[in-house]
Amino acid sequence: MSGPTVLEMRGITKTFPGVTALSDVRLTVRPAEIHALCGENGAGKSTLMKVLSGVHPHGSYEGEIRFDGRPLALRDIRDGERQGIVIIHQELALVPHLSIAENIFLGNERSRRGVVDWQATLREAARLMKRVGLREHPRTPVSELGVGGQQLVEIAKALAKEVRLLILDEPTAALNDADSAALLGLVLELRAQGIACVLISHKLGEIRRVADTVTVLRDGRTVETLTVRADPDAEPDVSEDRIIQGMVGRALDRRFPERTAYDGEDAGREALRVRGWTVRHPADRRRTVVDDVSLTVGRGEIVGIAGLMGAGRTELAMSLFGRSYGHHVAGSAAVDGREASLASVPEAIAAGLAYVTEDRKRYGLNLVDTVHRNISLASLRRMVRRGVVDEHQERRVAEDYRGSLNIRTPTVLEEVGRLSGGNQQKVVLGRWIHADPRVLILDEPTRGVDVGAKYEIYTVIDRLAAEGRGVLLISSELPELLGMCDRIYTMAEGRLTAEVARADATQESLMRHMTPSDATAPAAPTPPPTTTTSGS
Template structure:
């Protein structure tokens, strides 16, 4: 019998008032890609932090065996010396250093205490060739796209003679082409003898690359499944099987049943964008949003589809308070009247809300509490004699904690400690309490598991049923097809099509999304 490369036995990890992991088991075989699945907050990242030494030996219970030997890592350097390297969802690169400098940061190619730059550049070039990144090692990391930066992280791991590579949501921020290339690379590394643990919510990707899957729920191991069983055995894995393990129930429908809006102003145009044109904030010769016009009616969910760089986020951010780029031309009408949206406060006052695709950077104050984050967009309504009424603020947050099913024992919890799905619910709560007429949702379910996605879809449907107008941006075409009444497509900053729900297919949307100017 082949000896496992990794065994984690009975891992239990507690934080004050919370048991994050309880008797968790994980076994990874040699040359195996092992997927780790579970809802946000299930304990996946915590388990990998235990393995990599972020949570050092002594801060948890249980045993870890690597290559047949018991190990007790006191920090990340200790795990890396054994060949265990973790790549977090938020990449740990320094943007103004070169590719070569980033690859060997903390692991410098030095002789007698002096960096050997010739050796550094040669080694960097060899590693870049291995991961398929055709860039000069002198190139600053800031000049790379997210896909290129992900490859630099993997090259950095390979420089440490990695034996077990841990990837946390490696394709969350990548387009389809970069995602496919990265998955191919992970398969190549497996064939070269590098085992991998991949945390992902994208079940189609798991089925493509994984040899085995372990499902966690509420900090416990639910089951481990083989993706590629013996030739004469029935396959153990399907997407429905994984979902059932993750959420503890079957999801008969990935999207909730829609309740139509039946108000007297049904069909009235709530948002109209006319001739909207914006240039790049640095290179002002480059037009990033080009003469875009669209409408969203009350009670309607309207999607925007487009490949990476199509201009979807640039459109959303520039409409919402001109918070991106240099405005050139265009107008915004809300409920039939031209609205002043030249600043973020003016956009909020006019009835707009914007749920950003980057909740950690733009959507939340991660070091503050839930109740203060919920009130951020509606502080004027929280005032009492010029001072924020903290009792009222707390009551509002408690109401949303219950109605949005935010999994936390108290609204005084720091937002940065919540799972991604619960953080997204806090962002939505903040904007819902502001009582907008129009919600612009930019990748509202990015990095969120299927169970939390369903809850957020339900919230969005409920808002539309109340008469809110929703503009829904997503990179996942099945999500747009399942949620939207109409879908606009964008390419190179322009609208290239408008498709009704009844006529929309992934193939039709993709044709519109790949239209070029020529």
């Protein structure tokens, strides 16, 4: 790479007990460049950025880092921030009950003689908020912002520290399309202001939209560095397929597996029927968040739910799964033709439901426990002998799923928190598959997962449908729904607005039904098809 550089990382090697996370990695970033970092889950992207930002201090790794041509030896993350290197992690580090202004300057307070200068704090916060496009009052509690607004607060925090190199780790993973576009637009503005950015993302379309250069990591090593565009105003020169080839080490000919039809005697029977499902907000009981929803899922069928953020998709899923969300849940549900009591999570599991949450780290996993114990959590009664859990059986079951789901872990005794996002998601899937459900509700099952792991998860979902289970798939990625589902329901403002067959569905038609203006009447459920459509 020719021209001046702001950052050079050479020969970076980082090991943990029994694992080499990085091996001889190199990375070069030029001034005012957006440099994307790509790779499968577990490739070493986040570890490399933790080395760069001081989370892993100098002396805990091998190799050399030069910043502005001078050796960089950070003691901690605060030391990195003083140098102008700021990292924004995927899990935002905000205090929800403090104001925007307080969060922006937390640990970096504007003070006089040891006392916070609130006038200066609010004035400076307002300036930074205007710079990132936040229109709220600086005294607004962060808890009142959406995820997109909270991301902007994190960037304002970085600007308050006079950032020169901004590291963004999956910044749009939890954002809708509008918030993602706004955030990426801000990143482009920061580049125009001379700020370099390292962007970690699994969304290759976003990378092609904003990145100047992309470095691909695989198995902890640098594979290649590609020029996405020679000029900031030029069209990208690198295709998504070319980036994927570098990530997985081969051409990925298909994004979705070929559907395998379920051919059991009960094919076409209803696995799940929901009628008149209505849910009130847990804090504001006058507010209806799921409004008179009725739908069906057939055996061997994958049914999608599409909707914008706030449409009520997750609220519907959580309320069906043992009333995990909401107040005054009304309506009825039947599993395999029998009325089901879903008043609690144990009852929902007993009825044959399983729920893979969109927030695996908060609701789906015990991050400080092992792989084998996380997999067995929903099925412990089947592993109890004389009142004691059979740990040998726990490990055998976990080993089986480690192989069948390709969970990349040195041992099933590894803490789940040490695994990559894609492998954590496979652990959650393994748990619920072992529970032997009749219906799986999958809420954003591939969020924050790379393209290679996505294909593996899609293959698992297809296999579950081919075994005769019903699958209700919630996703913000319309291509995912179009590639996987037999039918797709759309939601807006808590109501079903349409039911679209796979053959008739397009991104444009789904988006029309997802807009709030279409939320006029719920779609009537239709019986599931007698055969499952096959195709890509």
